[in-house]
Amino acid sequence: xxxxxxxxxxxxxxxxxxxxxxxxxxxxxxxxxxxxxxxxxxxxxxxxxxxxxxxxxxxxxxxxxxxxxxxxxxxxxxxxxxxxxxxxxxxxxxxxxxxxxxxxxxxxxxxxxxxxxxxxxxxxxxxxxxxxxxxxxxxxxxxxxxxxxxxxxxxxxxxxxxxxxxxxxxxxxxxxxxxxxxxxxxxxxxxxxxxxxxxxxxxxxxxxxxxxxxxxxxxxxxxxxxxxxxxxxxxxxxxxxxxxxxxxxxxxxxxxxxxxxxxxxxxxxxxxxxxxxxxxxxxxxxxxxxxxxxxxxxxxxxxxxxxxxxxxxxxxxxxxxxxxxxxxxxxxxxxxxxxxxxxxxxxxxxxxxxxxxxxxxxxxxxxxxxxxxxxxxxxxxxxxxxxxxxxxxxxxxxxxxxxxxxxxxxxxxxxxxxxxxxxxxxxxxxxxxxxxxxxxxxxxxxxxxxx
Ligand SMILES: Nc1ncnc2c1ncn2[C@@H]1O[C@H](COP(=O)(O)OP(=O)(O)OP(=O)(O)O)[C@@H](O)[C@H]1O
Ligand SMILES: [Mg+2]
Numbered sequence: 001x002x003x004x005x006x007x008x009x010x011x012x013x014x015x016x017x018x019x020x021x022x023x024x025x026x027x028x029x030x031x032x033x034x035x036x037x038x039x040x041x042x043x044x045x046x047x048x049x050x051x052x053x054x055x056x057x058x059x060x061x062x063x064x065x066x067x068x069x070x071x072x073x074x075x076x077x078x079x080x081x082x083x084x085x086x087x088x089x090x091x092x093x094x095x096x097x098x099x100x101x102x103x104x105x106x107x108x109x110x111x112x113x114x115x116x117x118x119x120x121x122x123x124x125x126x127x128x129x130x131x132x133x134x135x136x137x138x139x140x141x142x143x144x145x146x147x148x149x150x151x152x153x154x155x156x157x158x159x160x161x162x163x164x165x166x167x168x169x170x171x172x173x174x175x176x177x178x179x180x181x182x183x184x185x186x187x188x189x190x191x192x193x194x195x196x197x198x199x200x201x202x203x204x205x206x207x208x209x210x211x212x213x214x215x216x217x218x219x220x221x222x223x224x225x226x227x228x229x230x231x232x233x234x235x236x237x238x239x240x241x242x243x244x245x246x247x248x249x250x251x252x253x254x255x256x257x258x259x260x261x262x263x264x265x266x267x268x269x270x271x272x273x274x275x276x277x278x279x280x281x282x283x284x285x286x287x288x289x290x291x292x293x294x295x296x297x298x299x300x301x302x303x304x305x306x307x308x309x310x311x312x313x314x315x316x317x318x319x320x321x322x323x324x325x326x327x328x329x330x331x332x333x334x335x336x337x338x339x340x341x342x343x344x345x346x347x348x349x350x351x352x353x354x355x356x357x358x359x360x361x362x363x364x365x366x367x368x369x370x371x372x373x374x375x376x377x378x379x380x381x382x383x384x385x386x387x388x389x390x391x392x393x394x395x396x397x398x399x400x401x402x403x404x405x406x407x408x409x410x411x412x413x414x415x416x417x418x419x420x421x422x423x424x425x426x427x428x429x430x431x432x433x434x435x436x437x438x439x440x441x442x443x444x445x446x447x448x449x450x451x
Pocket of ligand 2: 178179243
């Protein structure tokens with residue numbers, strides 16, 4: 001960990017040098033200046049942990065410096081030094097965010113104790129900031145893994161739109177990372193400290209969803225016992241993530257359109273309109289364009305949502321990402337489960353690359369999590385994969401028609417032999433692949449004299 005840095009602000013030269021000496025001897029890196037202006041300059045260029053400042057200074061005084069420092073970085077701690085007659089002002093400074101004050105004249109021991117106590121507080125603060133950053137990291141950009149062309153385009157788009165207020169529509173099958181991208185846009189934007197509120201539009205019926213989003217007034221419907229603020233208002237200044245937007249009904253589509261067009265919402269049962277400033281990110285796994293053509297989704301709303309569109313391709317269409325994603329999840333779950341599996345065998349990588357991934361990245365994540373738990377060796381082997389990945393898909397449907405095969409019986413016979421070959425003669429596996437139970441397979445094999 002880096003050493004702590006303390007800045008001393010004192011215009012009395014003797015006092016200034018004395019403080020510098022004591023603090024340096026205590027083991028901290030200390031610097032000193034003789035005015036508030038110089039102090040501010042320093043604070044902006046160096047990362048200080050604590051500022052110890054005299055209250056009375058020419059120009060910017062101690063309290064003004066305190067305000068400016070806290071505005072620049074609220075986590076920098078501040079101590080005021082003051083003469084006896086100005087204790088009231090020192091107390092006022094504490095209300096404004098100073099951690100403590102020291103009365104002049106003071107002895108060395110007193111100063112040391114105050115500094116020690118405050119640096120302990122700083123240590124705690126720093127470890128919290130570190131934890132917080134780790135937590136935020138869960139949604140940072142760097143945590144969206146991908147090296148494929150398609151993902152590069154996604155990253156570029158996130159970068160371009162994150163700080164704007166533009167509506168973004170994220171499209172992709174289930175498990176392709178739509179929510180991850182929505183979070184990345186918000187948490188990397190200049191509004192990251194404002195609320196990010198996700199709403200699943202498919203989870204509620206139309207009336208409930210309207211009241212959830214726009215709020216309602218007391219008596220708007222049975223059960224509306226008091227006024228309730230909607231999510232549009234709660235997310236003011238931040239982001240509202242409308243997940244499964246393709247699932248909202250016709251009535252709400254119209255209300256949405258109005259909200260998006262004029263930034264105005266109307267709580268259920270109210271005549272009053274309210275202005276809100278919310279960035280909308282919407283997501284869907286439906287083909288909205290096709291829905292517009294069929295008439296089940298409003299064209300005007302579609303165009304409103306579709307200002308910037310981010311398409312997340314299916315995992316099978318970005319084969320290059322499969323290996324790197326698998327390693328990413330292996331690292332995560334291996335650490336989480338106190339395992340020390342570091343590698344994925346070549347054979348498993350080949351199986352992963354050949355699989356169809358109907359559940360996309362989520363399915364890959366689940367499979368690697370499960371494999372990390374089941375694996376007993378030091379690398380992921382096929383034994384810890386689910387059978388869907390290890391049993392080859394349907395065997396002969398791609399084979400061209402052959403004139404040699406005269407009858408359906410013969411065809412069945414050939415097919416069963418092939419399946420049995422791929423399962424190494426294992427009849428249970430073969431029956432699964434053929435979609436019949438084991439005894440049926442047994443009977444057919446008997447009839448075809450396959451035993
Ligand atoms: N590119 C990626 N890098 C790392 N993790 C990913 C990536 N894409 C998806 N994931 C992970 O896969 C899981 C599913 O992602 P997410 O919930 O964002 O998908 P979704 O598209 O919203 O799915 P659904 O339509 O089912 O809601 C999450 O655990 C997410 O962290
Ligand atoms: Mg989702």
